[in-house]
Amino acid sequence: MDTLRWQAGTLFLLDQTKLPFEEIYLPCHSWQDVRQAISVLAVRGAPAIGVAAAYAVVLAARSLCQKGGDTPFLTALEAICQDLDAARPTAVNLHWALTQMMACARQHEADGAEAVTAVLEEKAIAIHEADVAINTAMARFGADELEKLGRPLTLLTHCNAGALATAGVGTALGVIRELHRRGLVSMVYADETRPLLQGARLTAFELMADHIPVTLITDNMAAWTLKTKGVDAIIVGADRIAANGDTANKIGTYGLSLMARELAVPLYIAAPASTFDLSITDGSQIPIEERNHDEVRSFRGVAAALPETPVFNPAFDVTPHENIRAIVTEKGIIHRPDAVSVPAFFQH
Numbered sequence: 001m002d003t004l005r006w007q008a009g010t011l012f013l014l015d016q017t018k019l020p021f022e023e024i025y026l027p028c029h030s031w032q033d034v035r036q037a038i039s040v041l042a043v044r045g046a047p048a049i050g051v052a053a054a055y056a057v058v059l060a061a062r063s064l065c066q067k068g069g070d071t072p073f074l075t076a077l078e079a080i081c082q083d084l085d086a087a088r089p090t091a092v093n094l095h096w097a098l099t100q101m102m103a104c105a106r107q108h109e110a111d112g113a114e115a116v117t118a119v120l121e122e123k124a125i126a127i128h129e130a131d132v133a134i135n136t137a138m139a140r141f142g143a144d145e146l147e148k149l150g151r152p153l154t155l156l157t158h159c160n161a162g163a164l165a166t167a168g169v170g171t172a173l174g175v176i177r178e179l180h181r182r183g184l185v186s187m188v189y190a191d192e193t194r195p196l197l198q199g200a201r202l203t204a205f206e207l208m209a210d211h212i213p214v215t216l217i218t219d220n221m222a223a224w225t226l227k228t229k230g231v232d233a234i235i236v237g238a239d240r241i242a243a244n245g246d247t248a249n250k251i252g253t254y255g256l257s258l259m260a261r262e263l264a265v266p267l268y269i270a271a272p273a274s275t276f277d278l279s280i281t282d283g284s285q286i287p288i289e290e291r292n293h294d295e296v297r298s299f300r301g302v303a304a305a306l307p308e309t310p311v312f313n314p315a316f317d318v319t320p321h322e323n324i325r326a327i328v329t330e331k332g333i334i335h336r337p338d339a340v341s342v343p344a345f346f347q348h
């Protein structure tokens with residue numbers, strides 16, 4: 001399935017709020033359409049959000065060319081990028097993609113708005129295609145690393161870090177797909193991942209579609225599953241990784257990391273280089289998105305609590321680097337990530 005398609009100047013997004021029951025592509029004709037889709041998680045997952053935002057910049061540039069106006073083209077485009085950047089604050093890939101697009105626009109400013117728009121479309125397509133290749137490389141490095149654990153593996157994952165979170169085979173699920181291809185997956189336990197159920201709705205859907213053995217569990221079953229089902233490793237995605245390896249990922253990952261330490265189950269993160277934010281020294285500086293309280297007060301739109309019930313709804317948490325066995329990237333593996341190994345990994 002294509003998470004997103006760029007066809008004749010329109011971005012089509014597989015509407016992930018409708019999965020797994022309906023496969024509907026959402027046409028985005030404007031950057032505002034893309035921003036709305038990102039906000040409501042019609043497109044979600046750090047890399048996929050970045051690719052979608054890159055195309056949103058193309059749609060914005062086209063609109064500015066058509067409308068004209070007194071505001072200088074790049075000034076207006078920068079303002080739109082800032083608006084897009086605010087759509088979801090935790091996944092750094094969004095900011096990374098917008099930064100890439102604006103740098104490209106500035107580089108070609110002298111050629112005029114029409115020419116800049118054309119080169120921005122090429123840049124967005126390049127970012128899209130690069131993500132496919134990045135996923136494939138990450139899958140190989142990750143499978144090579146987990147293969148060292150021997151025997152067909154029992155794995156646990158959280159949320160969705162699959163094809164639906166990227167433009168390729170996925171980050172964590174890309175590794176799982178490659179392990180399965182090598183005959184090295186015995187079972188994957190997938191956390192349902194409340195409140196938006198990315199695990200139940202998306203990860204289980206993806207793995208079943210690829211005939212990879214999967215067992216769905218509720219989030220509060222994870223500890224007992226780790227303890228009684230012989231889980232060999234946990235592998236999840238990421239939304240932002242600080243310079244010391246502290247990692248923001250879907251809410252519930254931090255708790256999983258504490259269970260993993262207690263039960264001596266290695267925790268692996270799979271994330272592309274664009275998920276690293278080396279401008280921040282540790283996880284305390286990662287902005288954590290808080291979402292609408294009704295997401296917690298309901299279950300797939302059915303009320304599960306009184307409407308006035310107070311709620312705390314952080315969409316992510318931060319796992320300290322000490323709890324992470326290794327980070328799998330498209331450039332290789334960062335073992336025992338910390339303030340020394342992470343920057344050093346990117347210096348060569």
Ligand SMILES: CSC[C@H]1O[C@H](OP(=O)(O)O)[C@H](O)[C@@H]1O
Binds near residue numbers: 046159198236239249
């Ligand atoms: C491959 S990054 C996927 C990452 O994004 C998810 O968050 P959301 O569904 O809110 O976009 C989750 O944190 C995944 O690990």
